[in-house]
Amino acid sequence: MEAGRLDQVVEKEIYVSVGPQHSGAGHFRMVLKLDGDIIVDVIPDPGFVHRSVEKIAENMLYVQIVPLVEKVTHVDASNLAMGYVRAVEELSGIQVPERAKYLRTIACELSRITSHLYFFGIFGIFLNHSTMFMWSFGDRDLFLDLTQLLTGTRIAHSYILAGGVRHDMPQDFPDKAMKVLDYFERKLEDYYKIFMLNPVMIERTRGVGVLSREDAIRLGATGPVLRASGVRYDTRKDDPYAAYDKIDFEIPVYKEGDSYARVMVRFREMQESVKIIRQALRDMPEGPVRPKRMVPRWPVKKGEHYARVEAARGELGYYIISDGKAKPYRLKMSSPSFRNLLILKHLLRGETLADMPAIYMSLDYWAPEADR
């Protein structure tokens, strides 16, 4: 063929495939339709981590499903288990001791902090801010140590079971937790100075990927994404579970709806989580944490039920249909990442390619959760 002549070049839209082998996409692929530098359309291609969790669950005992659903969002394990256990408990009217509720709250909030720190590390590295990555992953290890002390493992806890929690906390847990929380609160101020006030960070995220309040509601956004658009909605307040109704905490809400606000919501949520853990440790009553005998076969009644919790990425729902047997008839998950994926398309249209990471990452998309 003849070498390209300039007058023959036709300006047209091109397709750029991002992921799955890409430092910017994780286990996810999207095809961007570009006109020059402007993104005209996005074709998301999820499903790389579809592991048929819902189908496997139909062949498992109720107690075996706890570690299974935790695998869906590993950075946020306790919240995932909490939602499932809540659905089972409310379906069959299982009572939970008061102390167990507080322990659940602590486990959930530890989970939320580790998940948000993971987000901060990854978001930092995306904006080429490797200090943030090193700091938040270093501090995340402190919280993983705490989780290990409380539950026995770093990441996959299986701590929350129907009827309570697996075991009480060790005696030195409150002291160690207080030390870490004190340190972390001081450290959060440094985070604010070095990351949130960083000119590069502000320049790249302020006013980028704006999601208006109406669109957030119309498209079904959830979690920090929704709260960054000015909607005060949090399952912990609106439909309380565990000990959240007895604990005093705020829900950070921002009006801007841009990437910066989404990051800021998570930052403030970590501060609130620290407060929640402090209060839970202070107010925790004495008493048992689980029934005397834990049976592998949970007494689940016949019927169907939907329950939801606030996971780190947003509202997470479980729908269980039980026919009274040892295994569920059907388990359906509604995961926040998948709901936020729908917004991605809306947000990316009309933005430049260079802004893509700042928008995509600010949704905190976790592919195994969306694909399940």
Added chain:
Amino acid sequence: MDGGVYFGRLSRVVEALRRFAGKTVEFDPIRRLVNWGRLYSLWPVHVTTSCCSVALGAGMGARFDYERFGVLPFGSLRQNDLIIIEGTLTYKFAKRIRRIYDQMPEPKYVIAIGACALSGGIFRDAYSIVKDVSKVVPVDVFVPGCPPRPEALGRAVMLLQEKIRRSKVSGEPIETPIVVR
């Protein structure tokens, strides 16, 4: 060799030289030097197949810091020599992993972590996953665990370095995979 058509005799000389060089590098001081160069530049591909990536993320962080061993995730495939397969490999992903593997230059190594990569783990009944990763790419080191602790992954890297130290420069025969215990 392509040059053979034009330089009949010369190509034979080049071929002989090449064979000679191939043999010489296998002798000790040179072999050691080459392997030493490979040991501390194990750059993994930026690809995360599943939730075991949490362990890798922690390993890259401040406490475990695999960069001590020369492990630094790198964007371009042409400079990578290590794939870390993090857990479950779905059929959809397996095609991509094979393609990534084929695009990488020699020598290349594979570490597979997580119970899912070994046998399917908790997802062994799933209809959409590859139960044994070594059917897709040849695996050098397996790390069990769900997820493995970052220390275990660090040990896998050290075992892989041990293996490279012993191996031939041409790296031809792949030994049986090591399993971290």
